[in-house]
Amino acid sequence: MKTAVKITVVIPIYNREAFLAEAVESVLNQDFQDFELLLIDDGSTDGSAQLAQHYTRVDKRVRLLQQENAGVSAARNRGLQHAQGCYIYFLDSDDTLDSTFLSSSYQVLEQEQADGLVIGADYGHRFPALVALPTCAQMWRLSYLQRHADVRFPLGIQPAEDGLFSHCLLAMSDRIAYNAAGIYHYRSHEDQNHRRIAQEADRLLAQIPDWFNYLVSFYERNSLLGSKSLHLARFLEHEPFGFRYLNMSLLAQQKQDVMDMIQAFYQQYSRPYMSQHEFKQLSFPFQEFLNSPSAAAFDQFYSRYQQKRQQQLKWGLFCSRFIPISRVRRKMRAYYREEQSR
Template sequence: MENLVKRTVEVSVVMPVYNTADFLQEAIESVLNQSLQDLELILVNDGSTDESDLICKAFTLKDQRIKYLDQENSGVSIARNKGLEMARGEYVFFMDSDDTIDKGFIKSSYDTAKRNNSDLVVIGDYFCKRFQKVRVLSTWAQMLRMDFLRKYPEVRFPENIQPGEDGVFSHQLLLLTDHVSLNPQGIYNYRQHPNQNHSKIKKQSWKVLRQIPLWFDILVRFYTKYDPQKSHSLHLARFVEHEPFEFRYLALELDDSQKQYLHGLITDFMFKHVLPYLPEKDKVKLSVPFLDFVYSSTHNEFDKRYYKYVKSRRVIKKFYLFLVRFVPLSGFRRSLRKKVNAKF
């Protein structure tokens, strides 16, 4: 009888694996050594061509909490979704196979979830501070209740989309629940190396830009079903502000034709699907540069004004930091300096 019943564990950790042999052992051990031990680790090998497969298999022999799935290379979204299908945890966490988590990461997040009866826990000081303004989360900045995910089986990581798959996924979930809590104590150790996806994205700007219409198509279908009155238009506006504007237009090194293309995409989407439903009181909650971008007739017009905007902010920041130097108490001085740096 015991073999017929799957025992629920407290947390399932789903870890897609693709050619990360150099870092995989450390990543796996950081999960197995968590202070919360009632967990399972689901390794999904997405067609690795290095030693990753051997490392995964070796660990399955060492620890019964590990499940292993080997699939043909299909992309990180399919790997995560398959891992989710295998999960039997009360909560689930998705982790990259080249990173590590601090020993108390899972326990502090799980305890936060249980204490607040949460569908979703936002993890990490950075994301907790930005949560109200940025309605998207990186994969590793969220722990999710399995029953909540089962309630919305159509909301999964979008297949054949990368980057942005985690932003689209989390954005939808954040609209579907108010049972959200924050765990700023969760420390995720994000490893930077030349082969990681983030580094590749910066070198493949057109590939990234061609993904954005796919993000928009998914969100239009989602909002049509779950928010037909567009009552959460600010929620959608903040996705556009953060993902395609801040994280792509401002952060990537784009040439003139790419900027023109992205400006057209964003402004067309905003005027068609967001601004007609966005109350004036909510518009002021968006950043000045983003609103200027949306209402600029061309990307060149925006770029000129944005250059002046950034320059003026730098001058103001230097002025405030200069004044802080004359504050007599060192502790208060450090606190003020920190606030000025955070604001500007």
């Protein structure tokens, strides 16, 4: 299919009248102008749709699609269905892009002839061993998504819908590039979904089986359990273990429930296909987690592990002061400070 523009930017909208203009203007003011902007109004009840309609009148590159409220995944999928660009990017309606975001990303994608692009300095330390990305950090070649039409944002799942979407796409290509220069401005405000989720742990944890069902369906459908078992295990490490078990304030029983779900899934879908060498590529805490007899036992181990690690990082930061080569010294000190902040 011949594309009409280089990049399609999709903004799903639901009651974001207060922030939408800034998001749209950040796209219209890019130094890269060969794009289309699809605004997907997901049944807003405020003035978002009227504001979006205004932009369709003042800029011919802006299109508005409206639907009854069906959720952010449905809105993004509809934008993908109507996209005409060579590449597609999803922007949240309360965030903004730096003025060179599209140009720097397009340049890397064209140079590397990549299927997908990881964007942002925050992801450099994990590239290329990435297993999931937020929407702000991923741009895809539209023809690649069209070849894999079974991979879309899962309906009825949030959070982790963007992580599941990107995880599956990352599993099927080794042509993934990285743009450290892409700067995304994330807005923090009280009405954000992840803030509500932090207060609704039971609802979030109840969705983990839905994540696992989505993954099993994808891996079995594409016959990837044997060849991508480490990739799958790393998703368990990244999303339900790292983001949920370690970073959420969970009750003791909730922690045990998460551990039981992860261990059971790993035993059935990853362990039978993984070599010992692949298992050792998982982080040491996650290895312990998978083999731990209980959440309480793991928490005792992890507390000791964290204390020892912080001591090692402090010692490393201190010793780096004596490295004679200034360039190397600065790099090492930056590394130890970054590790301490995680």
